[in-house]
Amino acid sequence: MKKVKEHAEAAADFIKDGPRTDWHDDTLWFVREKRDLAAHTLPEWEQLREWASQIKNHTLSNLDEYLKNFEINAQSNGVKIHWAANAAEHNKIVHKIIQDNNIQKIVKSKSMLTEECHLNEYLIQNGISVIDTDLGERIVQLRKEPPSHIVLPAIHLKKQDVSETFHRHLQTEKGNNDPQYLTEAARQHLRNHFVESELAITGVNFAVSETGGFVVCTNEGNADMGANTAKIHIACMGIEKIIPKAEHLSVFLRLLARSATGQPITTYSSHFNKPRPNQQMHIVIVDNGRSRQLGRADFRNSLKCIRCAACFNTCPVYRRSGGHSYHTAVAGPIGSILNPNLDMKANADLPFASTLCGSCSNVCPVKIDIHEQLWKWRQVIADEGYVTTSKKVGMQGMALVFANPKLYRILGSIGRKTMKLFPFLVNNKLNPWYKQRDMPEPPKESFRDWYKKQQK
């Protein structure tokens, strides 16, 4: 298997293309600014965030009850409920529904859960192909890439890239980069798949416990096109997608799109309650590590996330390193606090891919303390021994020096003199600071030296 690059290395590769990095940064900053404008139109914005946070806190504290009620209510609406403890079970359940009904044509609208479970890869291994119908997802699917952003899956690509991809796979004109032309080509291509589809897979944005219904938000209407034409609808959701009451949608739907893209609301907020006559409706409810996260006091409230990606768009590190550098289905700051729970060793680098600037926590519509959890994950990861020995030894040395004032002063003085006399010892390739930055000029005396002279 190909070795997965750690965030720092993958980010360095991304940044090598300076103009593209600037474009990526500017594009996502533009989305962040749209979010700010939209939030400014609501005087009650901060109140909404607080309500959303409290509703989610309450729900997480009573998750078992709300899930059971959801199941009962959905079943009485004629929906079939499936429970999956992990990704493998989720994939098997979906596969079995496909097999039992002898299905060939499948469309899928955006679902980060199915990305997390690697459903497409699993089905391909079993000889079944799925057409992703979200435009961005279709683009990355054709390119055999994972999405780089949970709301804007192809945001790492420019229109020229899309043009080349469509030329190769959809036979569009070579070099025609007109977005309208390319979008029209995608529409025609997807239209056929919708019409022919026998089974539609969608995600779930909100599952309402009191009604057993669920809401799917899209801008392209592709979830509706799929779910309303196919004879089977499978909706896949994590256990944390539950909200207690339908009236709570009035908080979440107002926050979601404004936080995500700066729109007042998604173009389509579709409510699914029961199957049409002769239609099957299935909901797969997935744990996949979520109950373990719920049991971690410091990290449980990461499950409040409604996947708006505001934290991606505001993150100065994400904007300059691209989603693929996070090597996980959910990238960005929220991904960096969710993924260590799924695989701590493989994702030990992610909580360190942050300056802890705190902007993520400020934009979060459900008030997840993302940057504080990044800090806490660092402690857990170091405790569990998933940092390099050289870093550990360095930190132990530092701890020793700072606990010992005399040693600190002696080493400080030697360090400054050495830098003055032998600048090449620090000004060299081995020092990552020096690669693109000069070292500070070492002064003759420390502040303490100066202070002591004043006291004489």
Add this chain to the structure above:
Amino acid sequence: MKIALFIPCYIDQFYPQVGIATYQLLTKLGCQVDFPLNQTCCGQPMANSGFSELTKGCDQNFVRNFKGFDYIVAPSGSCVLHVKEHLKDDQNPSEAQKIRDNIFELTEFLIDILRVKNLQSTFPYRVGMHNSCHGQRGLHLSSMSELMDSTFSKPEQLLKQVKGLQLLKPVRPDECCGFGGTFCVFEEAVSVKMGKDRIAEHAENEVEYITAGDVSCLMHLEGILKRQNSKVKTIHIAEILNHMA
């Protein structure tokens, strides 16, 4: 009013002029300032790297040096925030708590405690303000662009009192500079890119100086500026507030 000056380790060693400016400024404003001689570091470099378990000795040394003062003042939002959030001493928990409650970043001390309204300083230059994240988002020294709250800024309130100073703001008012502690070496590429982007926005404004409440941000930006042979200089806010014609 017994005031202790906390000069973070890298300021003590590499930027003594910032400590001197802080000391002189507080003295000018009538404070009795003590500098406990056995102070070292707040412990943040270890803790932010995941090794908060290793900061015990450092924390105890901090408490030994800073107990018994009415206020502790430091020219660094980042170190102050770390102490406020994480200082622990099992042998002396109440002293540690008192320190956590009474430690102040310089500009918040000047505005909230000393209520400074008339600084006698002059700095006739074009100055770009960099909002250091930990001071801003951690200590709430100023309002934040992400939140829908009323706007204010303690550092700006002070800079506006400086004669001749022209304050210029970058387009993105509070984007991180990319220093981030050990992030600056372990994520070197992103760190430097972030710094370059901050500098470019300030350069657009044709500033002569970039100032901030944290020397760490400035050290990072200075390193890039020097490598670029830029004419733009960095200066800590204490040095401006203490500057006379």
